[in-house]
C-alpha cells in the first residue's frame with residue numbers, strides 16, 4: 001500500500017512575532033499540486049507576513065516550511081526562487097524603457113541567459129499558458145494586465161512550481177481579470193500550485209479550489225469553495241454575518257452644483273499631456289465615480305483638484321474659485337484620500353497620533369501659539385482611532401508598523417475630521433477587507449447625505465457601480481461621460497476603459513451605454 005504523496009507545500013506551526021503583536025500564531029497551511037488556494041483574512045490578519053516568510057523576506061520565530069515533504073530553509077527571495085517559489089507582485093518591477101525580453105534577461109542574469117534565448121522561452125511559455133506576452137514589446141507601452149503577465153512569465157522562467165499572486169486583480173479590468181483566471185486554470189492543470197490573495201470574494205469563489213482563513217494571526221478555518229457562498233466566506237473571515245446589499249441609497253442627488261471643473265489641462269510627470277480639456281460638475285450630495293485603467297489621467301485629475309499639481313482651466317467650489325496650494329484647498333473644504341497611502345498619505349516614521357493631527361497641527365485647539373498641546377493631540381488621536389476602529393498597539397506607535405488597511409483608516413479619520421465639502425477619494429478601499437470596505441462606504445455615503453460631494457476614483461468597478469450616482473471614464477487624459485449609473489454595466493465600463501467608443505459597444509442604444517442596467 002503506497003502512502004499519499006506529500007503536499008506540494010506544507011507550512012507547519014509558523015509563528016512570527018512583532019513588537020506588541022503575534023502576526024502569525026502557529027499557522028498551518030497545506031497546498032496540493034494542481035490546486036488554487038485562496039488566503040483570506042481581514043486587514044492585519046497576517047496574510048502578508050505569511051507570504052513574506054514563504055518568499056524568504058522574513059524568518060519565522062517558530063515552525064517549518066516543507067516542499068514536497070522536505071523541510072527547507074528560505075533565507076532570501078533568491079533562495080525561494082531557487083526552490084521553485086515565485087511571487088507575482090502587486091506592482092510589477094519592470095524597467096519601462098527596456099523590452100520584455102531584456103527585462104526578463106536582466107532579472108535572470110544576462111550572462112547566462114541572453115535576451116534572444118529568453119525571447120524564445122517567453123514565446124514558448126506564453127503559447128503554452130495563453131499568456132499573450134510579446135518579448136519584443138517595450139514595457140512602457142504595456143497595460144497593467146500585460147505587465148502582470150510578464151511577471152508571471154518571469155516566475156515561470158525561474159521554474160516556479162508554487163506561485164503566489166498577491167491581490168493580482170486589483171489593477172485589472174473585468175475582462176483582464178477573466179484572462180488572468182484562464183491562465184491560472186492552465187497553470188493548475190499543469191500541476192502547479194497557486195496561492196491567491198484577494199479581498200474580492202466573488203473572485204475567490206470563481207478561481208480558488210479551497211480557502212484558508214486567517215483571523216488575528218491564527219488559522220480559523222478552511223473550506224472548499226464548492227458549496228461556499230460570499231456570505232459564508234465573509235462570516236468565516238469576520239466571525240459574524242455581513243450585509244452585502246447595495247448601499248447607494250440617496251439616488252436623489254441635489255442638482256445644485258458644488259464643484260465646477262472647466263477645461264482642465266495638465267502635463268504629467270514625463271512632460272506629456274495628462275489632462276486634455278476635462279470639464280464636469282459634481283452636485284451637492286453626489287458621488288461621481290471615475291473609472292479608468294491606471295495612467296489615463298485619473299491621478300493627475302485628483303492631484304490638480306487637491307492643489308498638488310499645476311494645470312490650466314478653472315475649478316470652483318460653491319461658485320468660488322479654489323485657492324492654490326494643498327493646505328489652502330483643505331481649509332476651503334477639499335479632503336484628499338490619496339492613491340499612495342503610505343508615502344503621500346502618511347509620514348511613516350511619525351506616530352499614529354502625529355499622523356491623525358497632521359492637517360490640524362497649526363490650528364487651535366492643537367496649537368497654542370507656536371507650541372502644540374500634546375494632550376489635545378492625544379485626545380484627538382484616541383477619539384479618531386476608536387471611531388474608525390484602527391488596529392494599532394497604541395497611539396504612539398509609528399504608523400509604518402500598521403497593516404495597509406489600518407493606515408487607510410488612519411487617513412480617513414484625519415481627512416474627514418473637518419467636515420469637508422468635497423472628498424477626493426482615490427481607491428479608498430484598495431486592499432481593505434470587507435468589514436473595513438463596508439465602513440468606508442458607509443462613511444462616504446453619510447457625508448453625501450450631509451451635502452458633501454465625492455469624486456470617487458476606483459479600479460473596482462463593483463464599488464463604482466454600487467456607490468456612484470454617475471460614472472465617467474478617463475481615457476488618454478479625456479473624460480467620457482459622466483453617464484448616469486443605471487446606463488452603464490461592468491462590461492460596458494470595461495470596454496470603454498479599454499478604448500472602445502461609447503456608440504460601438506454591443507447592445508448600445510440611445511441612452512444606454514452597452515445595454516441593460518447593472
Ligand SMILES: Nc1ncnc2c1ncn2[C@@H]1O[C@H](COP(=O)(O)OP(=O)(O)OP(=O)(O)O)[C@@H](O)[C@H]1O
Nearest residue numbers: 018023043044045046047048049401402403404405
Ligand atoms: N514589520 C512589522 N513590524 C511590526 N508589526 C508588523 C510588521 N509587519 C506586520 N506587522 C503587524 O502584523 C500584523 C499582521 O500584518 P499583515 O500585514 O501580515 O496583515 P495582512 O493580513 O496582510 O493585512 P492587509 O490585508 O491589511 O495587508 C498586523 O498587526 C501588522 O500591524
